[in-house]
Amino acid sequence: MKKKVLSMVMVFLLTLTLAACGEKATVETEGEQSSVQQESGSSAETETDAPQTPKGEEITLRFSWWGGDARHEATLKAIDVYQKAHPGVTVEAEYSSFSGYYEKLVTQLASGNAPDFFQVDQGWVAELYARGDAFADFGSYKDSIDLTTVPEQMMTDYCIMDGQTVVLPFGYNGTVFLYNKSLLADWCDENGNLAMETWDDFIRIGKELHEKNPEAYMTTSVTDGYLRYILKPMLEQITNDIDVRDDFTLGFDESQMTQAYESFMKIFDEGVSQPYEEAVLYDSMQNNPLWLNGNIGGIFLFFSNIDTEIAGLSYDYGVTGMPMFEDAEISGQECCPSLMVAINKNVDTAHQKASAEFLEWFLNSEEASLILGTVRGVPGSRTALNALESNQMLSDLMSQGVKISNDTISLKNGAYELNSSVKAVFVEYMEKVIYGVSSPSEGSDGMIQDLTKVLGDLAGSGR
Amino acid sequence: MHKKDKYLGYLYIAPWLAGFLILTLYPFVVSLIYSFTDYDMFHISFTGLANYKNIFTQDKTFLSSLLKTLLYTGISVPLKLCSALLVALMLNKLRRCRGIYYTVFYLPSILGSSVALAVLWKYVFKKDGLLNLLLGAAGISGPNWLGNPDLVLYVMMLLPLWQMGAPMVLFLAALKNVPADITEAAKIDGARPLQVFKNITLPMISPIIFFNMIMQTIEIIQIFTPAYLITKGGPVKQTYLYSLYLYDTAFRDMKIGYASALSWILFTVIISFTLIFFALSKKWVYYGDEV
């Protein structure tokens, strides 16, 4: 009896697998098998037709991104404008919140169902490129899209892999310190500029502030921010090297990490930062009551986020650069593209070309830049940035932030530095040290061991 | 039983059977196969028992998250079931305003795992939150419930307790089936309320107690929401429950093969518990059809 059942199951399974494989080829063109109501029938027809027979006139492109209200609205508006100017092109917007986006994207990539072009985070690029072979080469579409608008350094550091341009930056970012002039008035000069150059200054001001006003702290952050805006810059200032090199080795040793942890812990031990266990509850400054109440001296952040973090608040703010150790040569700030865009390698050339044409307009044209503003950060494309600057579309604080960050010497991010598995190890040990579960030296020892393992896995992954 | 009924039985369960064969079996078998491979969504290579071997010999996170999950399940399932039963018993006695009370007790479950949940939970449990405000009024200075690694797991156990709506509603439905005349008769015969409860009510609702026990165990052992939405597994991984570890392994580290192996281990754990519960149920669960 059991055998019978088992063999039946096996036969069934075999048929199923075969059926699945057989279907795969045709399913690529899957379009509107939906019971979901479409507002117009015509768009449905184009989609089923287009992939097989690119007539050159009618084409539907799928574009996915994540974001908040402002980004959705601006992008949809831009798409609308483009569609009006290009009657044959329909751009299907597939937008969502960040939560679940990556999971869905990899599932789509794995099953050959990904959009024609899609937004990716800089931290995903190296791994998706190595594992998924997911990205088409923009270089093949040079005639459709101008690749020279992005600064060369940015292209070589972040966009080109093995000679192929696999991604392009939407926007780029750098870390600055946004401070509350009203709260820190005592430490600002007559022009309202904060006199803070070094970490010692930072800690001294923080100590004095907290003593003067026990409710106030010099800074706070989210978990990710403590790592990326404070601990890692400190480490890079010590090592003068990137943390995770592109050859999967580490740019620091145990004693350097220990030293970084010791400096880092001062911000908690001396009452400079809001206690971590309180800060950790908030996933954004917009939820942190101390920040909202004006009881935080300042926060480290990406300059693109300045306007977001002070929205609705009525204090006076200033921007300054990353504090440095006395003898440090580089700031350790992250200055890199944050959001990037890739074209799906697994769609036909007609769709790739049309995507490239759309992106040329979306990334480089003045028209699009003025619609999009800074919803994806300060544009990586020079033409777009010029358009924004000449139309005064960057706020004063943001322009200052861009300038400060550009003038700071910093290293590029390693390709795997922001990889989520790598980052998870950093966060785990950072928390262990903060909570006193591990001493700085135990923390750096454990961290190096785990990182070595994770990097080993990544090195062996993909092709 | 009549002969043709034999086949009729299959006919009635056919919808499920067909669905199982077409929709469920394939993902199950595939994930079992994955568990013996190194699969990252794009490349696959057969590695035999390596995943299982690594899990049991090298993986510290596996053991710690499994133990945390078992602790979590072991405390919150009985807590949730007892509270749901208690509330149902009380509500069942009410004559007036039942509807309002039913609604209030069920509402938290309707909230589900909505994004508002995280906002709400932090409002109650943060350092200067609602709970500490109340404790403060009583002269107690409360800790930072969610930021304290020693407390956070226990605080999270309150979430299923708060969302006890489903088992509560089922208990109410079951209690409704306990005929009032029987309990009244017993009381007139001089039985104490506790005796009536133990000897009449409890056996009569035992199938539903058992059902709730099984379902809540299966559900809570795989619980994902509190860790994913509210604490992200922290602080210091104190709420890094098994399902979150699994999720990270699959989607963050892209180790689908390894995650599949982790899943099948959890599957084994759950099914063992379930079979034990079923074996023990013969002693205390009574069905009406066993005449």
Place this chain on the structure above:
Amino acid sequence: MVKRKIKKAGLYIVVTATAVIMGYPLLWLFFAAFKDNAEIFTSIALLPEKFTLEGFINGWKSTAAVPFSLFLLNSCKMVAPTVLLTAASACLVAYGFSRFEFAGRKVLFTVMLSTMMLPNTVIMIPRYILFNNFGWLNSYIPFYIMAAMAANPFFTYLLVQFFRGIPADLDEAAYIDGAGKWQILIRVILPLAKAPIVSAALFQTVWTWNDFFNPLLYIDRVKAYPVSLGLRLAIDADSVVNWNSIIAMSCVSLLPVVLLFVFLQKYFVQGIATTGMKN
């Protein structure tokens, strides 16, 4: 008599106190919809300082280019058939498992239960590939089919437990009266199992309504998003998040479900005295 009254009063006090503890946070959440962003996160008070309807107005307009009403409508389209199909399929399958003796019944039942025990994380991808091959993506068909095929054993098992509580003599009596198996189900079993069937429908409504990961995976077009996805569209760490709109729309999206619960409540409230239960 006095003693009884005191007891009754005591009961009401305990129940009310518990209800306040359980309900207060929700009440706070409701009022938070009328506060501005800063007040939501800085104030502990229940009532808003400055009462604003902005959350509701902006949320309803839904800044993400799709009016919120469409998300609600989509959720209804997704949930209603799913719930009806679930109730129907669960009744049939539960009847099959609880009232028939057939070879492999226990094994099949265990297999059915075990389908709940493998974490969704690893089933998601193969299932997505399967649905993609069937051409079911971007529609609610996956939800309908899963419901029609009683894919969630929770409901089936629930009904099995209740069906088994219905004495077999009732079946026999109906059988002697000439009723077939189908008529026994319709005339004897279902009327006696209204409460559990209604509960099952209610749970399925709540769960499908709140389901986030499955619709996220299966549905690409924002115009087809259910509320669970629509609500999160505005949440982004790098953007200004209008929490009052999100909370306001959370409240609005819960409203249909709450109304349904209130409406269905009579099935739990009214104690239909069922006779002939086992002693």
